[in-house]
Amino acid sequence: MIPLELYILLASAMFTIGLYGLVTQKNGVKLMMCIELLLNSANINLVAFSAYQPNVNGQVFALFSIALAAAEAGVGFAILIALYRLYGTIDLDNINAMRW
């Protein structure tokens, strides 16, 4: 059996990559992808802990989390499409109408 630490390491790596992308990227779609990375790193943790501590609660939570992520992605992409129609770009630096 693969040790738990490896799962945690994988999750940490994914989380850090996601966070890095979130801070550095300007493109809306990339940001959405980074957020998915963050969520999925959490899901890996949930499932791993659930498997090592015989208890299905974590896996149930992971399912919820995936459903939520799907909904969030749907809303997020809808907003991005609307923004694209309005501005002709999804570069978030250019979308600043409400900024001071």
Added chain:
Amino acid sequence: MYADYAYLIVALPVLAFLLCLFLGWHLPRGGGFITVLATFGAFIVSLGIFSETYPHDIVHQSMSWFADFNVGILIDPLALVMLLMVSFVVTLIHIYGNGYMNGDPGAARYFAEAALFSASMLGLVYADNLLQLFIFWELVGLCSYLLIGFWYRKPSAAAAAKKAFLTTRVGDVLFLAGIILLYNNLASLNIVLKPGEYLLQFPVIYANLASIPGDQLTLIALGLLGGAVGKSGQFPLHVWLPDAMEGPTTVSAMIHAATMVTAGVYLVARMFPLFYAAPHGLTAVAAVGAFTALFAATMGLTAFDIKRVLAFSTVSQLGFMMAGLGVGAAVGAAAVGVSMFHLIGHSFFKALLFLCAGSVIHAVNTNDLREMGGVGKYMKWTMYTMLIGSLSLAGFPLFTGFFSKDEIIVIAYEYGTMINFLPYIFLVLAAILTAIYTFRMWFSVFTGKERSNYGKHESPWVMLGPLVILAVFAFGFGLAAQEDFYNYLDSNFEHYDVDFAHLAAIGGHEIESGHGAEAVEGEQAAAAEGENAEGAGEGKEAEGEPWYIQILPIIVAIGGILTAALFYWDKVKKFDPSQVTGDKDPLRRMLLKGYYQHEILTGWFAETLVYGTALICNMIDIKLVDGWLNWLSAWVMGFAGHVRKVQTGIVQNYVMALVLGVVVLVVVITLATEVGLV
């Protein structure tokens, strides 16, 4: 039976108000017939109650409202004569209004407001407590504002409405202060109230007057007098009444002659025991009344607007009524009967005069006496009814005004023999002037040559009918009803627990010896018959005066009329007014300018003093009050302008802040755990 329907007296006109307001547009003549029917219904109910209660009963219904207050109906002789007069006169005026307002685009609004006015005046009259009276009092003020400003597109009408509202407001504030003071005093007495009794009810007030300290009574009386002065157009709050003639003539007749302005006199009559008990209370009333009577009469002499002449005469006659109550210090509660008699008689002949003036104005299309002349040839009915009204106002023997005014002058004389002759002198002078200005007006309008080219036709019968009915009352009411009226009203305060002898002691009045003896007899009779007969011998008092005092009012009236004839009737004209007083005459100029009231009140007081003060206050407001606040908010704005740059609107910055925050938290918690703080 009718007493069970007493609420209808107010409810019917209110219903008419609602109907005219919402449906009047769709009805012929703005639904004026609804208002007529409603006030006529109120008159019928009042008449029914009169026939049931006359002469010994009163109607008193009451229910709890909130806290110490109640709503209720109190119909005693004082209220009942007012109810009858108001509903009767107002009905006639509404009938007349159906002709007068015909074709006016706002007729529905007029009749709605007129109905609301009738309702509030009737409600004021039979309120059984001071608070309720005050509420209706304010409603009356509101209606007067609406009706004076009826032609609100005319700037002068809008200004007059505002002036009336604001001027009476001064009095109303004093009135309210008086009520609050009275309430506080009554509340501090810890009166044990029987079920169905409430603190501000008139019977409760009457019964507990004697327990209130004298100086407080004087303050309360002055507050209430302030209200009465405002509403009844007494000096110095009379300025609104002549201007109030901007409304339709029916409004002038209804509000500013017959009914609303009498509310102030009615208030003083209603609270007469309080004024009687208050030291100097009646002195103030007499002073205000007598001065106003003469003051307004002099201004009536020089006015050229027919309605303004009548307006000044109203102010003057209200002064008579006030003075009649004020000199009651000499004769006790009998003064209420005398004053109310003049009030009722006055409302008949003054409503008549105003409606006649309206009829003339309707035909000739001008208010200016200088442009009329010779109207009598074309308007016979108006001329003769107006002659009756004028004779009555001037106090010609056997007319209503003669009996009522004569009686006030006689008790003023009694007051003079006991206390001070000033009110008497003022009133007699005012009576002469009354006769002169009344007939100056009448001769100027109806006799002589036509001084301009005006419309020549008699008014329709819907207008003349009320004139004829009112003329009958203006002539015959005094002759027919004087004795009964006095007896009936003198019994008014016997229904309550009022001991005038005791109140006189508090107020520092001496009761006249003859009258006092009668009072003692009365009390003996009361012991025997179970009713108090104080003041029942009032009719005899007039016989105690010297003969020249008794016939003086007759001389005064006839002399005044003759004087006016010599100046203004072309057939016997001996003098030309312009020869007696030229344009340079300072007295004439002063009267024409109305004692420079406009210059003093508006020009000097309002525009210089108040406006100057307002400018200074404005500067302080802008520089100091607003100044530091503006400085503070400007500083906050500047500071916030820097601080808000933190909110960049860039998602990445927020994420960085979030991550850094988590890192810091983790470090802090770890360190704290290591050190052992947590």
